[in-house]
Amino acid sequence: MSDWTLARDAFGKLVLTDAQDQAHVGVNPVRAHPISAPDEGLSLIGPDGHELAWVDRLSSLPEAPRRLIEDELRSREFHPQLQRLVAVSTFSTPSQWTVETDRGPLQFILKTEEDIRRLGGPGEGRLLITTSHGLQLFVADRWALDRASRRLLERFL
Incomplete structure (x- = not known):
């Protein structure tokens, strides 16, 4: 992984803690290519709309942060087939x-x-x-x- 950690707060919001130990509450994961390459390229966006972290491949993350991101994406991305x-x-x-x-x-x-x-x-x-x-x-x-x-x-x- 890189120099950040991810967790949920008591209100269910994603919290990214960066290398400077600064907590960013209300982080949103955004896929670069949600349909054509859902596993490749993911940005973690802060509440101010700025990118806090980039993930090259979602599947390469350790299980805990990957699961948090997948859960968040699942709650926002609803594309019935x-x-x-x-x-x-x-x-x-x-x-x-x-x-x-x-x-x-x-x-x-x-x-x-x-x-x-x-x-x-x-x-x-x-x-x-x-x-x-x-x-x-x-x-x-x-x-x-x-x-x-x-x-x-x-x-x-």
């Missing part, structure tokens, strides 16, 4: 979508086609779909979806 499109109200936007995710069924409004973002290069099947309420659904591989789901999704891409 879309598994199947059940129905779409109309093929123009805005439209109501009914889907199945790894967290259960969901209905949402897709405001515009721009709310479906392709991740990676051409030919990759990863997508991020943002609902009208700001929830982001992750599609790991659109080519792996069932045929009916792919057909519905293609109308919007």
